[in-house]
Amino acid sequence: xxxxxxxxxxxxxxxxxxxxxxxxxxxxVEGYEIPLSPVxxxxxxxxxxxxxxxVIGNNRSNWSQVDSAxxxxxxxxxxxxxxxxxxxxxxxxxxxxxxxxxxxxxMKVGLRQDRLIREGAEYAGxxxxxxxxxxxxxxxxxxxxxxxxxxxxxxxxxxxxxxxxPAPETARVMxxxxxxxxVVSARAExxxxxxxxxxxxxxxxxxxxxxxxDFVFATRLFAARGNYPxxxxxxxxxxxxxxxxxxxxxxxxxxxxxxxxxxxxxxDSGSSDAPVTKQMVTVWPILAENPxxxxxxxxxxxxxxxxxxxxxxxxxxxxxxYDLFMAKVAIKQVEAAQGAALPGAGPYLLAWSxxxxxxxxxxxxxxxxxxxxxxxADAREAFGIWREHIERDATLWEDGFTEPGLKVKLRKLLxxxxxxxxxxxxx
Amino acid sequence: xxxxxxxxxxxxVGILLGIAAILWIEPETAGGSALLIVICMALTIVVGxxxxxxxxxx
Numbered sequence: 001x002x003x004x005x006x007x008x009x010x011x012x013x014x015x016x017x018x019x020x021x022x023x024x025x026x027x028x029v030e031g032y033e034i035p036l037s038p039v040x041x042x043x044x045x046x047x048x049x050x051x052x053x054x055v056i057g058n059n060r061s062n063w064s065q066v067d068s069a070x071x072x073x074x075x076x077x078x079x080x081x082x083x084x085x086x087x088x089x090x091x092x093x094x095x096x097x098x099x100x101x102x103x104x105x106x107m108k109v110g111l112r113q114d115r116l117i118r119e120g121a122e123y124a125g126x127x128x129x130x131x132x133x134x135x136x137x138x139x140x141x142x143x144x145x146x147x148x149x150x151x152x153x154x155x156x157x158x159x160x161x162x163x164x165x166p167a168p169e170t171a172r173v174m175x176x177x178x179x180x181x182x183v184v185s186a187r188a189e190x191x192x193x194x195x196x197x198x199x200x201x202x203x204x205x206x207x208x209x210x211x212x213x214d215f216v217f218a219t220r221l222f223a224a225r226g227n228y229p230x231x232x233x234x235x236x237x238x239x240x241x242x243x244x245x246x247x248x249x250x251x252x253x254x255x256x257x258x259x260x261x262x263x264x265x266x267x268d269s270g271s272s273d274a275p276v277t278k279q280m281v282t283v284w285p286i287l288a289e290n291p292x293x294x295x296x297x298x299x300x301x302x303x304x305x306x307x308x309x310x311x312x313x314x315x316x317x318x319x320x321x322y323d324l325f326m327a328k329v330a331i332k333q334v335e336a337a338q339g340a341a342l343p344g345a346g347p348y349l350l351a352w353s354x355x356x357x358x359x360x361x362x363x364x365x366x367x368x369x370x371x372x373x374x375x376x377a378d379a380r381e382a383f384g385i386w387r388e389h390i391e392r393d394a395t396l397w398e399d400g401f402t403e404p405g406l407k408v409k410l411r412k413l414l415x416x417x418x419x420x421x422x423x424x425x426x427x
Numbered sequence: 428x429x430x431x432x433x434x435x436x437x438x439x440v441g442i443l444l445g446i447a448a449i450l451w452i453e454p455e456t457a458g459g460s461a462l463l464i465v466i467c468m469a470l471t472i473v474v475g476x477x478x479x480x481x482x483x484x485x
Contacts, residue, residue: 407451410452411453411455411459414454414456414458414463415454415455415458417458417459418457418458418460419458419459421461421462422456422461
């Protein structure tokens, strides 16, 4: 059974709530702080997402989509008795207006009740997944005098948790507890003052890079022919365009947006602390070095691209030296596995599980169509959904007869052969 | 006539089983759903026939 990581997040909302950021800060048990902007809070806690004329239900469960420094597990927000839920809602709607510019539609945005836990609910044993903290976050400094209500955010964990000892009503206490897989853990209890929570000694950073064995991480890799399929990975994905970027500015921009989202949303495979068997790698195919045909091929291109940080001009190179042939091969392999042509003009995100099964007809194939992706925001959102899908449905990528995996495999088989049968019967 | 009646009972059980399987597997195409019902019907008819044969022996 999939374990869900827990995290304690403490949010204070004070008079600064309407300042530059939302005034809501996420604080890990190790004592560092990640401030959330109103937009981030809206994406996390708003019950619907406003996008142009469209309003869709918000079912994001990965906090890492809201802020890449946060863990991917589900997080709830606990509201202390007597605090003002309306203020939280105001900030969420403010974030909505900032994100969408649709004041009217944003007035209908409410709070996700599945993430709200009133005080009195049992608080979970917690653990901060700090592998996603790409850089040290400054230690939390208690606010001078928080006059406003206190919110406590915590992950919703499906596992039964040890009961907490009774807490004093006026003090927040955190204590380290032994954890599975040596990951930093702590137990939290609800109280009044957030500053008291920060009295806990921050854990050393090196202790935070342990990875829970149940997670699958979506990573990225720029690879040339011969480097793939990377057999050891949990799953293998590929960004597949149907054509190279043309001289047309809009077309090239679209390729660039997708490349930038690829960089921004997925973590670099080589820099990830997760073992490759727990990585679902998405590959951007790059032409192999060929001095006779590509005399201007940049030196150490793959090394330059496979870094955790995007630098100026990287996407330009990645788009210019995109290996269209490998993309065409991948598209044909997916079409063969599905028994039908991929609809639309693409590009696509294609994935096989396990990685070594790429091209085989019995592989589980995941397809995301990016045909409607035009802007940078579209691309980021598409990759965010892709990452969420991969990381949340980790069981999909595991071998063996796990129920979700079996279900997906059966579905794919039925859809493939059922459609063929229907076509045969109906002529 | 009796055989046909038993066959249709098996087929009806198969349809119900197929509907339950559709709810669980959630095929994305109509063809997938139809195939699932056909498979379930075939399965229950075969199982029904086997049970009948076993009963006939004893």
